[in-house]
Amino acid sequence: MEKILKAEGLTRAFENKGERFLAVRDVSFSLYRGEAIGIVGESGSGKSTLVRMLTGLLAPTKGKIEFLSRDLTHAGSKEWRKCYREMQLVFQLPKESFDSGKTLGSGIGESLRNSGLKRKEVREKVAELLSTCGLTPNFAERYPGEVSGGECQRAAIARALAVEPSLLICDEATSALDVTVQKQILELLLRLKNEKKLSFLFISHDLALVQDFCDRVLVMYQGEIVEEGKTEDVISRPKEAYTRQLIDSVL
Template identity: 55%
Template sequence: MESILYAENLTRVFSRKGQQELVAVDHVSFELFPGECLGIIGESGSGKSTIAGLVTRLIDPTEGRIVLEGRDITTLRGKELRDIYKTIQLVFQTPAESFDPRCSLGDGIGESLVNSGMRRSEAGREVERLLDECGLDKSFAGKYPFEVSGGQCQRAAIARALAIKPKVLVCDEATSSLDVTIQKDIMELLMELRKKKGNDLSILFICHDIALVQQFCDRVLVMCHGRVAEEGIPDDIVRNPGNEYTKRLIESIL
C-alpha cells in the first residue's frame, strides 16, 4: 500500500542571533498509511509538535521532503499551498485558542466550507451535520468559544478539521488540556470516526501519554532530542523497549 503522508529526512533548525542553533527535528523519516493511526510520543522539547508544524507546512523545513498523497509539498507556496489543507488538517492542544473569539463556532467551522466554494445556506446545514457527527447539538453553531467547555470546544475543533473531508488529521496533543473523563469522550469520538471512515482517514497522533497512544495507535514513533529513538507497534515497544531512552520513559510512568 502506498503511504498517504511521507516525510523523508525532515530537519528543522532554529537559529537566533548570538545563540546556539537548536536542531528541533533531526533527519526524521516516517510514513503514514491510509486508515492508519501513527502515534508520536516523547518529552517536551523532543520535536513532536515541530513535526506537526512541518508536515502541515506551518513551519518550513530546513532540510528534507514531505510528500502528501504522492505529491511533494515541501516548497509549495500561495494557492497551491492552501490547497493541501483540503487533504491535511490539524487539531490543536488548546481548542478555545484555535477559534476566533469574535466568531461563533458555526462560523469558524463553516469558513473553510465557504472558502472551498460551498453556498452559505448549504454550509449552514453541513455545519449542523458535522456538529452532530462530533456529538454536539446544532445549537452549538451559534455559540462562541468562551461559552462552551474545553471538551465541547475540542469537539467543535474536530468538526472544523473534518469539514472539508481531509484524508490526514494531525492531532497535536489534542486531549492534553482536557480532564480525563472528557479526554475519554474525545478519544471515543476519534475512534468512532476512524471506524466510520476506514481508509479515508489517517491520523498522526502526537501525544506525551504513552498509555493513550498504546490504546489508540497502530504504530508509534518515540522521539528523543529531535530524533526517532524507536519505531514500532505500541504493545511491543511498551513490553520490550529496544532503546534505553524508551525504557526510562516507560519505567517513569506512575
C-alpha cells in the same frame, strides 16, 4: 495500502548566538490511509518542529516531504493551501483556535462558505458535522466561552472534518482535558478513523493516550526517532531506556 504521507531524512537546524543546533535530525517515516501514528516525547524532543515542517509552517534544512504523492519539500504557500483541504490540524487549546466573538457554527462553516455553498446548505452541513462529533445542532449558536473544553474540542474536530480531509494532525489535542473527557474524545477519533478511513498523526507526551489510539508509535528524543514500531510492541517490550522512562512515567 495507499501511502498518505512520507517524511524522508527531515532535518531542521537553527542558529542560536552563532551556534548551530539540530532541533530535528534525519527523521523518516511513512503514514498509510486509515492508520494512526503516535509521535511521543517530552518537551524539547523535536515533536513541534517536526509538525511545523510537515504542515508547511517551517521549511526543512534537509530532507523530503511527500503528501498524497505530491512533493512538498520546497512548495510555496499556494501549493500548501491546496493541501490543507486534505490535511487538517486539531490543536491543544480548542477555545483559542476559535474566534471568541463568533459562534462555533460560524467557525465550522467558514470553509463551507468559502467553497460556495449557500447559507441553508452551510447550516445543514454544520448541523450534520456537529452531530457526527457528538454535539446537538444548537451548539452552532453558542460561543467558545459558553461551552466546556471537551465540547469545544468536538466542535474543532467538526470544523476540521468540514473539508473532508484524508489526514488529521492532532497536536496534543487531548492534553488540556480531564481524563474522562480525554477518553471520550479518543473514542470519537477512533470512530472517525474507522468510519471515514482517516489517517492520523497523534502528537503527545503521554504514551498511555497513544496506547489507546495509535497503530504505530515513533519515540523522539533530542530531535531523533530513537524507537519505533507497533504501539503494543513498543510499550510491552521497549528497547530504549528513554522509552522505558516514558512508559514508567504514565503507565
